Amino acid sequence: MSVVGLTTPTVSPSRQRLVLLVLLTAGFTLAVDFSILNVALPTIGQDVGLPLAHLQWIATAFALCAAGFTLLFGRVADLFGRKRLFLIGMAVLGIASLAGGLATTPTILIAARIAQGLATAAVTPAALSLLTTSFPEGPLRERALSLNGALMAAGFTTGAILGGLLTDILSWRWAFFINIPVAAMVLLLGPHTLVEGRPKDRLRLDVWGALTATGGLLALVYGLTRVGETSWTDAHALIALAAAVVLLVSFLLVERRVQDALVPLPVLRRPSVRWGNVAGLLAFATETSLVFLLTLYLQKVLGYSPLTTGLSFAVLGIGTVLGGLVASKVLSRIGSRKTIVTGFVLQAAATVPLVLLGTSSSWMVLLLITTFVGGVANLIAIVGFMVTATSNLPNEEQGLATGLTTMSQQVGITMGIPVMSAIATAAMHGADGPDQVINGVTTAIWVNAGLCVLGAVLTGLLLRPAKGGE
Structure with a gap:
């Protein structure tokens, strides 16, 4: 890998507080999305015509994309701009949430969850890298990461509670709609608040590394999810896990040879x-x-x-x-x-x-x-x-x-x-x-x-x- 400098302007204390507000709000919302639909799955299936046997795909489609693409998007953020990727991801999250809330068919609903998962894979590493580069290493960064961890953890728990309340009082569709004003607020404040660090030299994206890493992670997550739904003897799960091993080993071999490695x-x-x-x-x-x-x-x-x-x-x-x-x-x-x-x-x-x-x-x-x-x-x-x-x-x-x-x-x-x-x-x-x-x-x-x-x-x-x- 060639040595590349990254210019990151100094962030003033007043702007640091705004950066925290924007990034922590986004992180909390994404954490809520992981669990907000879980208790509502049977109701969602009845409303959009999704059979009980396929309900797990509402969660699995999200998890596959959120885990499978996160390493790729983390490196894309380094190469092409963290702020840019963060804002694009939040825009996708808002659009996907609107589509999911309005969905009347399983196809639209699953597509919306896939888009939400991709948005999560893009926003999460971009937001964390924006946070770590906005605060110098030491007590300030540690406090920022502590607040981020606290709110993300709160988001997982809040999602489970909020999903039940929204489904009982209003409709499961509000579990999607609730993301829209948050995305709008972040997109309004983000461009004027977040500071972009840009590489001095432009690197090429490691395509083969990206393909093998993403494919391996997708196969790994699918195989593990399949195991949870069936058993460790399920043929589809074993094939997926074997493919994950092959792809991830191939990824390590690729990374030894390319100049601008993904990892x-x-x-x-x-x-x-x-x-x-x-x-x-x-x-x-x-x-x-x-x-x-x-x-x-x-x-x-x-x-x-x-x-x-x-x-x-x-x-x-x-x-x-x-x-x-x-x-x-x-x-x-x-x-x-x-x-x-x-x-x-x-x-x-x-x-x-x-x-x-x-x-x-x-x-x-x-x-x-x-x-x-x-x-x-x-x-x-x-x-x-x-x-x-x-x-x-x-x-x-x-x-x-x-x-x-x-x-x-x-x-x-x-x-x-x-x-x-x-x-x-x-x-x-x-x-x-x-x-x-x-x-x-x-x-x-x-x-x-x-x-x-x-x-x-x-x-x-x-x-x-x-x-x-x-």
Whole structure:
């Protein structure tokens, strides 16, 4: 890869506040989109004529594009302009949301979700790289990333609650329409607020790297999603996962030979990038899959409705917001490596007591307390991962770095649920009574806690501290 400088004008404190407003608003909205439709899927299927067997494609179409294209768009942001890609992505999000809200056929609805996923893949790494280049490395950036993590976590939880409320009170269509005024506000303020950093030399996009990386990620996400819907023996899932391995290995071979690589291999050799992203993948995989397991418990064992289940996770949402807010203080005191380790250890300690859950609703007290603590711990680990994986890199590689962190997030979210689902299903031995569900859920919770411990061990042993810090 040729060395390319990136000119990024200095951002004044007053403009930094506006930058935060624009970027955090966009990030929160995209996080809401991940979960806002989940509780409304049966109603949506009835209204647009989508059979029950194909309902999952409303979520899968979004997840495939959001995860599959994020690495490509992260690098495109570096090469052709982060501000430009961010604004284009928000415009696509607004148009897609309007189309989805007005959809009367499955084809239009799925197309709208695909467009929303592509918008997410473009906006998320572009927004993160705009944020990291608008704030100098150190306490200011750490506080900005902490706020970003807090609002994104709040968005996931808010989406589940808001989706149920909108569907019950108004219509599921408002789950789409709600994005339109947000996109309009961002498009109004963004051009005058965000600062574009432009490369001094124009590079060529690594086409073969883009094709193999995007194809590999699409195959990986599809295979994992298929596993979650069927089983690990499903032929389509196994073919997709095998194709993912072939394409991703081909991607690494391509990157060794091209001059302007999509992902320069020296960047991946940095411990902060490599092990930081491993930690991020585990952080997202464990917490999102735990929510899935507890959803099974709340609905299959305690008999809660989807809306009540969503409201039960409000305490978790509060915990994640608090975790995001205190993470910068933890980082400034103990450094990023110890922050990640501390987050994982606390998350494991909060997860283990959940194996005691029983068939009585009195166990909700334990669930609420432990998920609150686990939410705080998880966000501390996530903010530590974000700071670690984007630090000590030049501005011209921030889009790549944030593309990698976004990819770790998306793949972690996608990977955790089918893995934990398979473990829980195997422990249930084909039965779905309350006792069998509890047995399956608690078995998977043990594994979930073990992955938290693994994240702490790998980070503590393999993540080398940067110069001058932990």
